[in-house]
Amino acid sequence: MVELLKKLTEASGVSGNEDEVRDIIREEITPLVDKIYIDGIGNLIAYKKGKGEDVKKIMLCAHMDEVGFIITSISDNGMLKFKPVGGIDPRVLISKRVYIGKDKIPGVLGIKAIHLQEPSERKNAVKVEQMYIDIGVSSKEEAEKLVNLGDYAIFASDMVEFGDNKIKAKALDDRVGCLTLIEALKEEYDHDLYACFTVQEEVGLRGAGVAAYHVEPDIAVVVEGTTCSDVSGVDEHMYSTIMGSGPAITIMDGSSISNKALIEKLKATGDAKGIPYQIKKGTTGGNDAGKIHISREGVATCVVSVPCRYIHSPSSVMDMDDLKNTIELVKEFVKGCE
Amino acid sequence: MRELLAKLTGTYGPSGNEEEISKVIEDEIRDYVDEIKTDVMGNLIAFKKGNGQGKRVMLSAHMDQIGLMVTHIDDNGFLRFSNVGGISVLNTINSKVIFKNGTIGNVSYESEIDNIKDIKLNRMYIDIGAKSSEEASNKVSIGDVAVYYSPLSDSNGRYIGGAMDDRAGCALLIQTIKELEDCKNDVYFVFSVQEEVGLRGAKTSAYSINPDVGIAVDVTSTGDTPKARTMAVKLGAGPAIKVKDGSVICHPKVKGLMIDRAEELGIPYQLEVLEWGGTDAGAIHLTREGVPSGAVSVPCRYIHSANEMVDGADLENGVKLLVAILEQEIEL
Numbered sequence: 085m086v087e088l089l090k091k092l093t094e095a096s097g098v099s100g101n102e103d104e105v106r107d108i109i110r111e112e113i114t115p116l117v118d119k120i121y122i123d124g125i126g127n128l129i130a131y132k133k134g135k136g137e138d139v140k141k142i143m144l145c146a147h148m149d150e151v152g153f154i155i156t157s158i159s160d161n162g163m164l165k166f167k168p169v170g171g172i173d174p175r176v177l178i179s180k181r182v183y184i185g186k187d188k189i190p191g192v193l194g195i196k197a198i199h200l201q202e203p204s205e206r207k208n209a210v211k212v213e214q215m216y217i218d219i220g221v222s223s224k225e226e227a228e229k230l231v232n233l234g235d236y237a238i239f240a241s242d243m244v245e246f247g248d249n250k251i252k253a254k255a256l257d258d259r260v261g262c263l264t265l266i267e268a269l270k271e272e273y274d275h276d277l278y279a280c281f282t283v284q285e286e287v288g289l290r291g292a293g294v295a296a297y298h299v300e301p302d303i304a305v306v307v308e309g310t311t312c313s314d315v316s317g318v319d320e321h322m323y324s325t326i327m328g329s330g331p332a333i334t335i336m337d338g339s340s341i342s343n344k345a346l347i348e349k350l351k352a353t354g355d356a357k358g359i360p361y362q363i364k365k366g367t368t369g370g371n372d373a374g375k376i377h378i379s380r381e382g383v384a385t386c387v388v389s390v391p392c393r394y395i396h397s398p399s400s401v402m403d404m405d406d407l408k409n410t411i412e413l414v415k416e417f418v419k420g421c422e
Numbered sequence: 423m424r425e426l427l428a429k430l431t432g433t434y435g436p437s438g439n440e441e442e443i444s445k446v447i448e449d450e451i452r453d454y455v456d457e458i459k460t461d462v463m464g465n466l467i468a469f470k471k472g473n474g475q476g477k478r479v480m481l482s483a484h485m486d487q488i489g490l491m492v493t494h495i496d497d498n499g500f501l502r503f504s505n506v507g508g509i510s511v512l513n514t515i516n517s518k519v520i521f522k523n524g525t526i527g528n529v530s531y532e533s534e535i536d537n538i539k540d541i542k543l544n545r546m547y548i549d550i551g552a553k554s555s556e557e558a559s560n561k562v563s564i565g566d567v568a569v570y571y572s573p574l575s576d577s578n579g580r581y582i583g584g585a586m587d588d589r590a591g592c593a594l595l596i597q598t599i600k601e602l603e604d605c606k607n608d609v610y611f612v613f614s615v616q617e618e619v620g621l622r623g624a625k626t627s628a629y630s631i632n633p634d635v636g637i638a639v640d641v642t643s644t645g646d647t648p649k650a651r652t653m654a655v656k657l658g659a660g661p662a663i664k665v666k667d668g669s670v671i672c673h674p675k676v677k678g679l680m681i682d683r684a685e686e687l688g689i690p691y692q693l694e695v696l697e698w699g700g701t702d703a704g705a706i707h708l709t710r711e712g713v714p715s716g717a718v719s720v721p722c723r724y725i726h727s728a729n730e731m732v733d734g735a736d737l738e739n740g741v742k743l744l745v746a747i748l749e750q751e752i753e754l
Contacts, residue, residue, distance in 0.1 A: 321494035321502035322544060335565040336491060336506065341438035341616060363564050365493040367504040382463035382626035 086251075086404070088112065089263050090243040093253035096183065098152030098169050098236040099287045102126055105148040109262060109281050116269040117279070127295045128281040136274030142418055143278045143301035143383075144268060145292055145372050146261025146308070147285030150254065151396050153237040155184065155217070162227040163216040164191065166237065170286030174212045176397045181240035182217060189230045190240065191217040239398035249404045256400040257309035258285065260390040260407055264307045267411045273418050285372055289339065292372030296379035303346065303384050303421065306373040307414060309400070310334075310389035311366060323365060325391035328403045330360030331410040334387035336367050339374025346386035353417045359409050364389065388414060423597060423737050426450070427581060428574040430589035430596075434522050436489030436567040437506050437616045440464050442522070443485045447592060447613050454599045455611070465627040466613040470599065476607030477752045480633035480713075481598075481744070482624050482702040483591030483640065484617030487584070488726055489567040490519055490529070490548065495559055499552030501527070504543065506567055507618030511541050513727040519568035525550055525561045526571055570728035579734045580657070586730035588617065590720045591639040594737065598744040606751050614702055621669065624702035628709040635676060635714055635752055636706035639744070641732070642667075642694050642719035653696070657721050658733040660690030661740035664717035667696035669704020675754050676716035683746040689739050694719050714754055718743060 097105035106128050114120055119131040128148070151170030158164055164184070168174075182191045195215050198206065205214075217237065221227050243253035253259075265279045278299045282291030296304065310332055311324045325332040333350050334342050354361040377385035390410050393401040435443030444466045452458060457469040466485065488507035495501055511531075520526050527550035531541045548568060552558035572584035595611050602609070610631045614623035617640075628636060642662050645653030655662050663680045664672050684691040694717075707715035720740055723731040 321496060323494075336438060336504075336619075340622075341619065344438075365564065367491060367493065377463075378622050378625050380626070381630040382461055382465075382623075384462055 085263070085267070086245065088266070089251070089259065092259040092262055093243045093255045096236065096238045097148050097150050097255070098238060099149040099284045100169070101236045102148040102283045105262070106281065109148070109266065112266050113269050113279070123294060123298060125291050125294045126283040127291045129295060129299065130269065130279040132269055132277040132279070134273055134275040134277065139275045140302040140421065141278060141299065142275050142421060143280055143296065143299050143304040143376070144265050144414065145280045145282060145295070145304060145306045145376060146265050147258045147282045147291065147372060148262060149283055149286050150238070150257065151286050152239070153182065155231055155233055155235045155237065157233065158224050158227045158231065159216065160224050162221040162223050163218055164227065164231060166217055168212060169236070170396070172396055175209050177215060178210060180398050182237045183240050184217065184219065184231055184237040185235035189219055191219040191237065194218045241398040251402050251404055252399050254398045254400065256390070256392045256402050257395050260309045260402065260410070261307035263407070264411045264414055268415050268418065271415055271419070275418065275421055277418065282372055289370065289372050289375040293375035293379060296376040296383060300380060301383055304373070304376045305414060305417065306371055306376065306385065306387045307410065308371050308387060308389040309392040309395060309402070310364060311369065311395050312391035312393045315393065325362060325364050325389070327391050327393060328406060329362040330406060331413050332362050332364040332389045332391055334364045334389065337370055338368050339370025340377045340385060342373070342386040343384040346384055349420070350386060350388065350413065350417055353420055354413055357412065357416050359413045359416065361413060423593060423734065424581070426596060427590065427593045430592050431574050431583045431585045434520070434569060435485055435487055436569050437486040437619045439522065439567055440485045440615045444613065447485065447596065450596050451599050461627060461630065463623050463626050464615040465623045467627060467631070468599065468611040470602065470605065470609045470611065472605045472607045472609065477634040478610070478631065479607045479635045479637065479748060479752065480610045480612060480628060480631050480706060481595055481637050481639060482612040482614050482627070482706065483595045484588045484614045484623065484702060485592060486615055486618050487569055487587065488618050489569045491567045492562055492564055494564065495555055497555050499554050499558035501548040501550065501558060501562065502544070503548055508726045509543065510726060511543060511546070514546065517728045518571040519548060520571035521562055521566055521568045523561070527551070527568065572728040580731055581734065582729050582731045584728050584730065586722050586732050587641045587725050590641055590722065590732050590737065594639050594720065594740045594744060597741045598748070601741060601745050602748055605749055607748055609748055617702055621700060621702055621705035625705040625709065628706040628713065632710060633713055635754065636703060637676070637715065637747070638701045638703035638706065638717040640701040640717060640719055641722035641725060642696055643725055644721045644723050647723060655692055655694050655721050657723060657731065658735060659692045659721070661736055661743050662692050662694035662719040662721055664694045664696070664703070664719055667700055668698050669700025670707050670715060672703065672716040673707070673714035676714050679752060680716060680718065680743065680747060683750065684743055687742065687746050689742050689746070691743065
């Protein structure tokens with residue numbers, strides 16, 4: 085499982101360019117499902133027939149895409165200008181390594197040296213417009229041989245196991261969800277399962293709305309990597325989630341209010357099976373549930389998340405037990421659905 | 423109308439927790455409609471059959487109200503909260519709030535803050551009088567939602583209370599259901615959920631009803647208070663026929679039809695251009711292939727505070743206007 089997580093998090097899949105992640109997932113799950121297809125927007129949808137009678141349609145949803153960059157122009161000196169794709173704090177960018185395009189051309193995010201900055205510039209946080217990607221060439225012509233406008237770039241960040249059962253990686257949001265769905269597909273269920281690996285969540289929940297319209301589920305469970313702010317300098321009441329306290333169940337965020345019966349069912353499942361869980365305290369942000377629950381005539385929807393510190397950065401951190409418990413909770417929830 | 427409004431505004435129902443208000447409304451209208459159901463999202467949808475020659479009309483008034491969701495209980499029993507819908511700092515400081523189970527508290531802020539501009543919702547708390555975390559936890563849990571506690575008061579023919587947005591609209595729909603007798607059109611009365619967090623209930627109910635015409639019934643702001651932001655809507659000058667707001671430009675024929683009916687019957691009305699905000703019509707008119715939509719608004723002062731004010735005559739005239747719109751043929 086750790087190996088697959090490594091493969092998934094290191095793959096390139098910025099919103100709109102999810103192919104590499106999708107290929108990995110498709111290979112993993114093809115033997116596990118009855119039908120698999122890619123829809124018009126790029127979502128990977130896998131159907132696993134239920135064994136029971138009077139089955140419901142349960143949609144499990146995780147997004148394949150991650151935040152990253154897109155190359156927007158090449159300067160005469162061969163430096164690349166870029167725009168972020170999805171929400172990235174510009175302050176985490178300087179001096180980070182990136183890979184550009186299919187061939188994973190290495191680059192470094194740079195900015196002019198501090199002694200060249202005006203005093204006023206030093207006081208303010210760096211803006212994306214001031215930065216560039218240096219791919220080690222010295223002319224526009226050389227750069228154009230390696231990179232095209234519109235190429236995507238990802239953080240260059242290997243997954244690392246460290247400390248007390250912790251994982252550092254990029255794109256834990258939402259490859260942890262992808263991994264959960266893959267693991268969930270290994271079990272047999274009474275109900276019809278639709279595992280939806282969606283595109284373009286980070287730029288506006290776009291894939292999930294399309295997938296839900298197509299699947300028309302009775303119940304939807306969104307599996308996410310969510311913010312975790314249990315760190316020094318933060319008042320306890322501002323902790324969104326706490327690392328190591330188990331999967332986080334969302335009551336409300338900026339995009340949806342979870343179905344109350346499903347929240348109770350998740351809690352009851354956790355209690356009955358001895359799986360720890362926590363209630364997410366933060367109510368901002370959004371995820372695929374925002375589009376799924378208002379699809380067509382409305383869908384009963386809930387969200388289960390793995391707490392991830394430093395989310396949307398090259399070094400997100402999670403606890404392996406939180407992921408394992410998330411997988412268990414989702415599996416048991418689907419098994420126990422009535 | 424006063425008793426109905428008092429009952430509706432006194433019932434608990436923040437976005438996502440509309441069960442109680444839904445039950446109260448259902449009890450009011452059950453005997454007057456042909457069908458009634460609650461959908462997956464919690465929308466209460468009542469159907470009143472017409473004579474078979476008219477249009478499918480959807481009316482929507484939202485049941486939900488804004489609220490304060492508990493996110494953390496501290497060691498001393500104080501509750502930290504987040505907003506459900508448009509809760510503002512200024513309107514909330516020292517407001518009384520009430521939970522579903524009747525627990526009442528006062529909202530205050532970290533008193534080390536000197537400048538009022540520095541007060542944010544995450545530096546405020548609800549004090550329910552608990553002496554410890556345990557005592558507080560016996561009364562409320564994380565995720566519980568409080569609403570402004572503000573029983574209805576009368577003042578010069580006007581009503582002051584919490585949740586006029588949009589229980590005033592619900593009252594109009596209920597009264598319209600009761601007074602509507604000879605109706606050409608098939609009318610779906612939707613008491614929608616989760617309007618305050620993004621017009622969510624109206625979106626799914628409009629999809630399932632698939633109406634020919636949509637009409638939202640909600641409150642709107644006024645420009646008639648001292649040095650108010652300019653707006654040509656006054657309290658007491660009649661129901662407002664919406665021209666536009668931040669969520670919808672009303673269909674000219676729907677708007678025109680409303681004006682015609684008001685003129686014919688001599689019902690006072692005013693035209694509403696709201697430069698911000700939105701209402702269920704914003705979701706309805708974009709449903710499926712598009713739905714010609716409009717809105718009738720109840721002028722309301724101090725929206726999203728504990729003390730919203732509406733005018734009794736505006737409510738009566740609002741019902742007259744809705745009945746007139748629904749009873750006659752609707753041509754688009």
